[in-house]
Amino acid sequence: MITGIKNNCLLDFETELSLILNTYSNEIEKAKKIIIFIEDTLKKLTKWLKNHVFETIQEEIKFFKEIKPNIVAKLIFYKEILSLVATLPIDKTKKVKHFEKKIDAINQFHRKNREFIKYIKSHSSHFDELYFTRKKYKDLFLNDCMVINQDAKLCTSHDYLLAEVIAYELLVLHIENRIDNLNQSCAITPNQIHSNLHWTAKKIDLIELIYALHEAKVFDNGQADIKEITHVFEKAFQIDLGDNITRSFIDIKNRKTDQTRFLNQLQATLENKIENDLH
Known part of the structure; x- marks a missing residue:
């Protein structure tokens, strides 16, 4: 048995x-x-x-x-x-x-x-x-x-x-x-960035943005580490994204529809702004 x-x-x-x-x-x-x-x-x-x-x-x-x-x-x-x-x-x-x-x-x-x-x-x-x-x-x-x-x-x-x-x-x-x-x-200390800005959208939205920027290689010609980028955003916008952003990214990938939801919203919002300014 x-x-x-x-x-x-x-x-x-x-x-x-x-x-x-x-x-x-x-x-x-x-x-x-x-x-x-x-x-x-x-x-x-x-x-x-x-x-x-x-x-x-x-x-x-x-x-x-x-x-x-x-x-x-x-x-x-x-x-x-x-x-x-x-x-x-x-x-x-x-x-x-x-x-x-x-x-x-x-x-x-x-x-x-x-x-x-x-x-x-x-x-x-x-x-x-x-x-x-x-x-x-x-x-x-x-x-x-x-x-x-x-x-x-x-x-x-x-x-x-x-x-x-x-x-x-x-x-x-x-x-x-x-x-x-x-x-x-090489972590950033609180005194290195001075900002009164607060991230008020969802944490998962910021993680989606961070991964997009990392994959686009816009920092240090693509040599910047995702953790380092995350630390910068946390300090700049006074938010704690937690220790496991990789798991959050897996959640993003597992979305059944609209995997890049936040990025799509940003694009639509900016396009509407451009369209309105042209008229």
Whole structure:
């Protein structure tokens, strides 16, 4: 039964993982130890899974939607951390660019899998039997090609994709903290900008504008960091945009219609002004 693997493996997994996290301070050494540990855990899980028969479809869905993806997600996360740290440049500015490049890749992943991520985030379940059970027949158009090379007893069409979603959420938070730490030394102090202006529109509107300006490369010939630009706007307009503007940008991208809503409003307003002045 599923409770057996929970008691014998998953609880031990969390305990051992915490022990490794508390034992090693070096980031690379810690990541290596955790990767070895998780791969060993997955080997045991694989052996168990090959001979296990789930009593109900609900049990199978629970395993492939809640249990396995959360273990695999940690493996993906720490492999990504190891890769990022091992290839980290020495120069601080290049380090920020290095981290931002990874965030851009994660954003592409989100765009590619937007509908599935919405399905997960909305706690939907109507496709669970299709996504998280090992049926012999599935819709060929919905299957990921990589499933062809995997043992059908060990995976479903979407359990690894869900693990990636979980892992990349953790990775974005980790990278944002790293970027914040790098930018602290060049952060703007309150005395550097004197303004009585206050931003009175929505915060998400300002974030939309900041991303547009950043992508247009209008500051420092495109070399300015998005965090630095954000700090300037926060100080200039006396507003706190919070620590996670990347997550806000993901919300903008996930809009079903009118993704650049604020920019469209600005354009329409300015065009109306020009039109009225001509008459």
